[in-house]
Amino acid sequence: MVSGTVGTGTALGAVLVSLLAVPAQAAAPVAPDGTGTGRVTSVAAGELAAPDDEGLREVLRTALSQGAPGAMVRVDDNGTVHRLSEGDADRVTGRALTTYDRFRVGSVSKSFTAVVLLQLVDEGKLDLDTSVNSYLPGLLPDDRITVRHLLSHRSGLYDYTNDMFEQTVPGFEAVRNKVFSYQDLVNLSLAKPVTNAPGAAYSYSNTNFVVGGMLIEKLTGQSVRTQYQKRIIKPLKLTGTSYVHPNTAIAGRHANGYLPDDEAGKPMVDSTEQTVSWAQSAGAVISTTRDLNTFFSALLGGRLLSAAQLAQMQQWTPVNSTQGYGLGLRRRDLSCGVSVYGHTGTVQGYYTYAFTSKDGKRSVTALANTSNNGTVLTTLSRTLESAFCGKPQTTAAARSSATVNQVERYEDIAPNIARD
Ligand code: REY
Numbered sequence: 001m002v003s004g005t006v007g008t009g010t011a012l013g014a015v016l017v018s019l020l021a022v023p024a025q026a027a028a029p030v031a032p033d034g035t036g037t038g039r040v041t042s043v044a045a046g047e048l049a050a051p052d053d054e055g056l057r058e059v060l061r062t063a064l065s066q067g068a069p070g071a072m073v074r075v076d077d078n079g080t081v082h083r084l085s086e087g088d089a090d091r092v093t094g095r096a097l098t099t100y101d102r103f104r105v106g107s108v109s110k111s112f113t114a115v116v117l118l119q120l121v122d123e124g125k126l127d128l129d130t131s132v133n134s135y136l137p138g139l140l141p142d143d144r145i146t147v148r149h150l151l152s153h154r155s156g157l158y159d160y161t162n163d164m165f166e167q168t169v170p171g172f173e174a175v176r177n178k179v180f181s182y183q184d185l186v187n188l189s190l191a192k193p194v195t196n197a198p199g200a201a202y203s204y205s206n207t208n209f210v211v212g213g214m215l216i217e218k219l220t221g222q223s224v225r226t227q228y229q230k231r232i233i234k235p236l237k238l239t240g241t242s243y244v245h246p247n248t249a250i251a252g253r254h255a256n257g258y259l260p261d262d263e264a265g266k267p268m269v270d271s272t273e274q275t276v277s278w279a280q281s282a283g284a285v286i287s288t289t290r291d292l293n294t295f296f297s298a299l300l301g302g303r304l305l306s307a308a309q310l311a312q313m314q315q316w317t318p319v320n321s322t323q324g325y326g327l328g329l330r331r332r333d334l335s336c337g338v339s340v341y342g343h344t345g346t347v348q349g350y351y352t353y354a355f356t357s358k359d360g361k362r363s364v365t366a367l368a369n370t371s372n373n374g375t376v377l378t379t380l381s382r383t384l385e386s387a388f389c390g391k392p393q394t395t396a397a398a399r400s401s402a403t404v405n406q407v408e409r410y411e412d413i414a415p416n417i418a419r420d
Contacts, residue, residue, distance in 0.1 A: 043337075045361030056075075056082070057084055060072065067376060068087065068376045071366070072098070072367055073364065077361070101253055102250050103250075104347045104349070108344070113224070116216050117212055119231055122305065122308075128146065142194070155205070157190075157211070163188075224280065236304075257348060258369055259348045289366075293363035301361070312327060313327045316331055330355075335385060338357070340384060348372075351367065
């Protein structure tokens with residue numbers, strides 16, 4: 001099943017997509033090596049090339065040919081909505097995936113956690129450069145680890161998911177129905193040596209945002225669920241967004257998630273139902289393409305944080321030549337010289353990209369309802385090129401090879417659990 005609409009306002013009023021070619025101008029030149037300019041550009045949505053619906057369609061179809069049961073993307077471009085989906089939400093019933101379906105957003109949850117914590121900074125209840133142990137006495141092995149180190153993945157705290165998911169399906173089944181406390185997860189991390197001295201290196205670790213969840217509970221006296229609800233979900237009217245830990249079901253119409261085995265040829269496991277207790281404040285939010293676009297538009301549009309905290313969130317630690325990590329926020333530099341801001345997410349059966357322009361006026365969320373498939377992950381990243389750079393200036397093949405990042409598959413999981 002194929003669907004595609006573009007329209008204004010909510011999609012009920014959307015009309016069938018026009019496949020007429022839209023002339024596209026790149027907003028900035030491509031670097032000579034084709035990898036992006038390496039500098040951070042501030043391009044308003046109005047100056048961007050029009051989204052390339054045909055390019056988006058091709059990316060989704062490619063993801064399906066590489067093993068994703070379904071794939072979809074929604075672009076909210078200053079009031080104009082583009083919605084495209086391909087394939088199945090449910091492989092048993094054959095129900096088609098639609099851009100209204102809920103799904104597990106994985107680490108996009110980290111941006112929610114960072115927003116709550118930065119609001120607490122705005123309220124004078126938290127200081128980014130203070131030792132975590134001064135808020136949570138005795139929790140961490142090194143008093144030099146600050147809140148900023150957590151939120152920028154520079155604490156050195158070992159990522160316990162390395163070991164948990166060394167074997168993909170057995171690892172998943174062992175935790176699918178498990179309920180961990182935050183302390184349990186921190187204990188798993190602390191059983192291993194730290195990966196670097198505080199502040200010394202970027203090393204992506206779920207442990208950082210688990211400790212972030214503990215900080216939220218300690219400073220507010222309320223659950224992470226209540227804080228997400230009060231500070232983000234309710235004010236932004238994110239009606240498709242929830243945090244239901246430790247419940248295992250996704251309420252309402254949703255995409256089922258499909259997890260491939262490490263061994264080729266084995267059937268995919270339906271991974272839709274799980275507690276996601278292994279991630280919690282690092283990855284257990286459920287949402288929709290519309291809600292994630294609303295969230296990142298509001299964030300970069302300055303409607304969730306003060307200008308001061310939004311600036312803190314965008315102090316970048318280099319990840320590689322085309323990416324930076326701020327505070328619970330990623331920056332990606334696209335081939336047309338435009339930088340976009342948001343987060344990626346990987347949770348069993350779901351790959352998400354959710355990014356927005358500098359002014360928050362063009363937001364894009366893409367989902368494939370599979371994971372443990374680096375090829376699909378890399379393909380899905382190309383939705384950002386089509387959505388923010390418009391039609392390619394060169395051939396599609398040249399552009400995709402110029403922008404495909406060698407380490408794409410490793411960015412959300414520690415290198416030693418990634419596989420070919
Ligand atoms: C965990 C493994 C991924 C996923 C992870 N996700 O840390 C957080 C994030 C919340 O950054 C799993 N991979 C997969 C394996 C590899 O099991 N052996 O691909 O579904 O989003």
